[in-house]
Amino acid sequence: MISLMPTIFFGHGNPMNALSKNSYTEGWASIGKSIPRPKAVLSVSAHWYVPYCAATSNLNPRTIHDFGGFPRELYQIEYPAPGSLELALRVKDLLAPVSITLDERWGLDHGTWSVLKYVFPKADIPIVQLSINQMQQPSFHYELGEKLASLREEGVLIIGSGNIVHNLSTYSWGEGDVLPFDWAVRFEEHVRESLIRGDDAPLVNYQSFGRDAIMSAPTPEHYLPLLYVLGLRRKKEKVSFPVQGIDGGSISMLAVRIG
Secondary structure, rough: OOOOOEEEEEEOOOOHHHHOOOOHHHHHHHHHHHOOOEEEEEEEEEOOOEEEOOEOOOOOEEEOOOOOOHHHHHHHOOOOOOOOOHHHHHHHHHHHHOEEEEEEEEOOOHHHHHHHHOOOOOOOOOOEEEOOOOOOOOHHHHEEEHHHHHHHOOOOOEEEEOOOOOOOOHHHOOOOOOOOOOHHHHHHHHHHHHHHHHHOOHHHHHHHHHHHHHHOOHHHHHHHHHHHHOOOOOOOEEEEEEOOEEEOOOOEEOOEOOO
């Protein structure tokens, strides 16, 4: 019997990770082997960033290839995990009075499947995605995480997928190993230190980190999934960083495991 599922934030990075064997994908596979098998997965992905709150309710969610300019092989990947209307309805109930639309059009975007294809390679665990409402402030997303906390006792693995540092305008495409920018290192370290201290306020109000935050999260959608995971954390619950690294100088691949 599962007493309390962990909750995990994944830095998913470049879609090409879905075709790669590297330290990041090996780390994701190791996470899958280290946690109890969940009843279902609830995923908050940076790539479903819309002006409303919604949960996928389709029983056979499609694999969404939401990117361009990559090799043909990447578009041929399918991750045929089932959906779960039961979990979607449970999420809707827990988040009330916030209005949650049950969505049958969306599926699993690459923020979800490019990671889970390593964590759960058999694609046999039901998955629901929860959108990120772009009209709301960071505190709203943190509070939604708090409201979902009981799902951890029900065998549901809740994941956030984004990147703590995500600046594509400074990313070194195809240039091999490059040193990370100093602002990226500092911002990631601020986040780590706050997580270890259990100090949520500066993480919710991440703009208070000044220029480092502006450079590291010039748009919020890749950072906000972390706040859902943070809201799920119980007092003094253990935090660890099973995957680490900064790719291309400006994409943090840090994974944050709570529990």
